[in-house]
Every structure is written in structure tokens, then in C-alpha cells.
Amino acid sequence: xxxxxxxxxxxxxxxxxxxxxxxxxxxxxxxxxxxxxxxxxxxxxxxxxxxxxxxxxxxxxxxxxxxxxxxxxxxxxxxxxxxxxxxxxxxxxxxxxxxxxxxxxxxxxxxxxxxxxxxxxxxxxxxxxxxxxxxxxxxxxxxxxxxxxxxxxxxxxxxxxxxxxxxxxxxxxxxxxxxxxxxxxxxxxxxxxxxxxxxxxxxxxxxxxxxxxxxxxxxxxxxxxxxxxxxxxxxxxxxx
Amino acid sequence: xxxxxxxxxxxxxxxxxxxxxxxxxxxxxxxxxxxxxxxxxxxxxxxxxxxxxxxxxxxxxxxxxxxxxxxxxxxxxxxxxxxxxxxxxxxxxxxxxxxxxxxxxxxxxxxxxxxxxxxxxxxxxxxxxxxxxxxxxxxxxxxxxxxxxxxxxxxxxxxxxxxxxxxxxxxxxxxxxxxxxxxxxxxxxxxxxxxxxxxxxxxxxxxxxxxxxxxxxxxxxxxxxxxxxxxxxxxxxxxx
Numbered sequence: 001x002x003x004x005x006x007x008x009x010x011x012x013x014x015x016x017x018x019x020x021x022x023x024x025x026x027x028x029x030x031x032x033x034x035x036x037x038x039x040x041x042x043x044x045x046x047x048x049x050x051x052x053x054x055x056x057x058x059x060x061x062x063x064x065x066x067x068x069x070x071x072x073x074x075x076x077x078x079x080x081x082x083x084x085x086x087x088x089x090x091x092x093x094x095x096x097x098x099x100x101x102x103x104x105x106x107x108x109x110x111x112x113x114x115x116x117x118x119x120x121x122x123x124x125x126x127x128x129x130x131x132x133x134x135x136x137x138x139x140x141x142x143x144x145x146x147x148x149x150x151x152x153x154x155x156x157x158x159x160x161x162x163x164x165x166x167x168x169x170x171x172x173x174x175x176x177x178x179x180x181x182x183x184x185x186x187x188x189x190x191x192x193x194x195x196x197x198x199x200x201x202x203x204x205x206x207x208x209x210x211x212x213x214x215x216x217x218x219x220x221x222x223x224x225x226x227x228x229x230x231x232x233x234x235x236x237x238x239x240x
Numbered sequence: 241x242x243x244x245x246x247x248x249x250x251x252x253x254x255x256x257x258x259x260x261x262x263x264x265x266x267x268x269x270x271x272x273x274x275x276x277x278x279x280x281x282x283x284x285x286x287x288x289x290x291x292x293x294x295x296x297x298x299x300x301x302x303x304x305x306x307x308x309x310x311x312x313x314x315x316x317x318x319x320x321x322x323x324x325x326x327x328x329x330x331x332x333x334x335x336x337x338x339x340x341x342x343x344x345x346x347x348x349x350x351x352x353x354x355x356x357x358x359x360x361x362x363x364x365x366x367x368x369x370x371x372x373x374x375x376x377x378x379x380x381x382x383x384x385x386x387x388x389x390x391x392x393x394x395x396x397x398x399x400x401x402x403x404x405x406x407x408x409x410x411x412x413x414x415x416x417x418x419x420x421x422x423x424x425x426x427x428x429x430x431x432x433x434x435x436x437x438x439x440x441x442x443x444x445x446x447x448x449x450x451x452x453x454x455x456x457x458x459x460x461x462x463x464x465x466x467x468x469x470x471x472x473x474x475x476x477x478x479x480x
């Protein structure tokens with residue numbers, strides 16, 4: 001059976017198969033004969049609610065547990081308490097503790113699973129406000145639902161969790177901001193990913209996979225490549 | 241467990257998660273909280289070789305058999321016998337018989353599985369020749385590897401197989417040619433799909449899914465939608 005790469009997260013994961021280079025679709029394309037990329041993205045979810053999804057998505061006695069899991073939450077946990085959207089807010093310490101519970105649960109389903117934590121991306125407060133005005137008529141004088149300096153604290157907590165749990169990390173919050181114009185180059189509405197933002201996540205993921213020895217070139221191919229099939233005696237190409 | 245949509249076919253399936261709107265990725269995006277879209281595309285394969293893939297990909301005693309399967313072969317079976325690529329050629333009658341064997345095997349793994357046969361797309365002989373010259377230096381005076389009137393016979397055999405097996409059909413060969421300029425609008429190299437060609441396959445697939453009562457709007461959502469979660473008592477939203 002093919003290894004399963006499970007993408008677990010919020011809307012940035014749920015939308016990762018969107019046209020125009022979604023990072024999940026790009027991963028499925030790259031590993032098209034090697035791994036099944038399984039989408040477990042839940043728009044609007046924070047880590048507190050994600051805990052309720054673990055038993056069903058990562059059953060402890062699975063006969064085919066995940067080989068690799070990306071855990072990509074925080075954008076909703078970091079919503080500000082004084083925002084209208086504050087039902088999504090999760091306190092910083094609880095966020096970190098929830099991430100550790102998620103990792104622990106996944107390891108219980110397969111102790112050898114490769115786990116990659118991904119920090120929330122940075123947010124562009126200005127564009128969050130513009131989008132809130134355009135979509136919901138929220139006056140531009142209202143503060144944004146998220147602040148970048150708050151999201152930074154959640155990104156740092158995510159990095160701490162990765163160290164404590166000894167799993168890989170992609171620090172999107174920092175690495176995206178190294179690019180001038182990241183606010184619109186990588187983000188479509190101050191929070192979600194543009195095609196360039198999707199490519200950025202995909203490339204960062206490939207870097208981590210390579211470092212783990214899991215680059216596509218190093219993994220087994222599913223069945224023989226067609227030029228190697230002996231057309232006069234194909235059966236022998238399929239005997240394992 | 242989420243229903244599984246398995247895409248079984250040749251390179252046009254293997255490449256269906258490519259960036260720029262691959263039809264498989266679009267399907268996964270559309271059903272992102274409802275179904276797992278599983279890629280089983282094998283570049284260069286014909287139906288004769290596909291038979292060797294059935295036992296592993298569609299085990300008879302699966303605890304989680306596919307809910308829906310697209311079977312999309314024929315582009316390689318229809319390669320001309322007098323072409324240099326002729327090891328892929330499968331005689332017309334055998335092609336039809338192999339399709340029926342594939343359908344029969346999938347039904348054995350789950351008699352209720354929704355099966356959709358897809359005919360090979362039309363081929364543009366001129367562009368096949370240009371691509372063979374560009375990629376492999378084949379003189380333009382050489383005949384193309386496939387002829388559209390030959391592929392038509394394979395498309396018709398695929399339609400016959402769908403009727404005999406009482407499964408759904410997408411007649412790509414005919415429907416694509418209804419659009420003027422289909423040769424370059426839908427095909428990138430005379431055979432494989434452009435972004436428009438991918439969109440075309442995706443739309444045809446949605447039409448069949450709708451006719452079967454399987455449109456996204458009619459299917460269950462995976463877990464509760466976040467605005468319905470009671471933030472003060474989330475547990476009750478996750479008790480089944």
C-alpha cells in the first residue's frame with residue numbers, strides 16, 4: 001500500500017488543492033506514483049476544536065497509519081480576543097499545549113510517522129481590514145481580526161512545540177516576511193495564500209522532505225515504469 | 241470514513257493533479273470535506289498492462305472499497321501498429337474486453353461502486369508529429385503514433401463496454417471535437433490536456449456526478465462547519 005501523506009490543518013490546508021498551484025495538489029502531483037496525499041483541512045478550525053477530530057482522522061489501531069503528517073494550525077487560534085471573530089481565539093499556552101497533544105496522538109497511531117509542524121503565515125493587517133470591509137461592510141476604522149505581532153507569538157509557540165516534541169518545523173511566519181512585498185505576493189486577503197504563497201509553502205515542504213530523505217527521487221515508484229515493461233512477456237514485470 | 245474516489249488510468253490520469261487546473265486536483269478541491277480523491281494514474285499504460293494493477297489497487301476484501309472509480313484508458317491502446325511506439329498497441333477487441341474485465345474486478349471489490357468509463361480524447365495528428373520532431377527529432381514525414389480515426393474506434397468500443405457493463409460514460413472523443421480549435425484549446429501536444437482540456441474533463445465529470453445524485457452539495461460534510469460550533473460548549477458539536 002502506498003504511504004499516506006495527511007495534510008491536517010485549517011482553511012489554508014482545506015484550500016490546498018485549489019486551482020493555480022495549491023500546495024497540496026502540487027505535493028500530490030510531485031508524488032503521483034509514490035504517495036497518497038490525503039486532505040484533512042477544516043476551514044475556521046483552531047487547535048481546540050482540532051482535538052475533537054483526532055480520534056476519527058488518526059485512529060489508534062489503524063492498519064494503514066499515516067506515513068507523514070503536516071500539522072498547520074494557528075491562524076485562527078491567533079484571532080484577537082477583542083475581535084468580532086473571537087470565538088476562534090485560543091490562548092497562547094493552550095495553543096502550544098494543543099499542538100503537543102495533536103503530535104502525541106499522531107505518534108500513538110504510528111510512532112514512526114514523520115510529523116511537520118507549520119507555523120501560521122504572517123498576516124497583513126491592512127489587507128485584513130480591506131477584505132472585512134469589502135466582504136462584510138466592516139468599517140475600516142475597526143481593528144483587524146488578527147495582528148501580525150500576535151501571530152508572531154503563536155508562530156514562536158509552534159516552534160517551541162516542535163522542539164519539545166522533536167518534530168520538523170516550517171517557520172512560515174518568518175520566512176515569508178523575508179520577501180519584500182510579502183503582504184500581497186504571498187497573501188490574497190491578508191491571511192490566505194496566493195498562487196505564489198502556495199508555491200512558497202510547497203517549496204518549503206520539499207526542503208523538509210529532502211532533509212528527511214523523503215524527496216520524490218528517493219522513494220519507491222508504484223509499479224514498473226512503462227518503458228521497462230517487456231511487451232512480449234509483460235507478466236514478468238508484475239511479479240513481486 | 242470518507243468515501244474514496246479512485247482515478248484509474250494512464251498519463252492523462254497520472255498528470256491530473258498538475259498545476260494549472262488538473263482535473264483530479266479540481267475534483268479533490270470540490271469535494272475537499274467530502275471525499276478522498278485517490279490518484280492511480282500510470283503513464284504509458286494500456287488496458288493489457290492495467291489488468292496487472294487490479295489486484296493491488298482494488299483488493300477484493302478491502303475494508304474500505306472505492307465509492308467511485310473513473311476508468312480512463314485507450315490513448316495508448318490506440319497507438320498504431322506500424323508506429324515506433326507500437327509496444328503499447330492493444331487490438332480493439334482486446335481493449336474492449338479488458339475494459340469489461342476492469343469493471344468486473346472493481347464491482348467484485350464493491351458491487352455498489354459508481355464506475356465511470358472515460359473514452360480517450362481525440363488526437364491531433366499534426367501536433368503529435370510536431371511534438372515527436374521537437375522532442376525526439378522524428379522527421380515530420382514520419383506518420384504520427386496515433387490517428388484520430390483509429391482513436392475513434394477505441395472511443396466507440398469504450399462506449400459499447402459502458403453499455404454492456406451498465407456503467408456511466410464520458411465520451412471525450414466526441415464532445416471535445418464539438419469545440420472549434422479543440423486541437424490546441426484542449427490538447428497541449430496533440431494528446432495530453434491543456435488547462436482548458438483539464439477544465440473540460442472536470443466539468444464533464446461533474447455533470448455525470450450530478451446525474452448520479454453525487455454532486456458536492458448533496459453529499460455529507462466531514463465534521464461540523466465552524467460557524468455552527470458552540471464556542472462555549474464545543475464538545476456537543478462533535479458527539480455523533
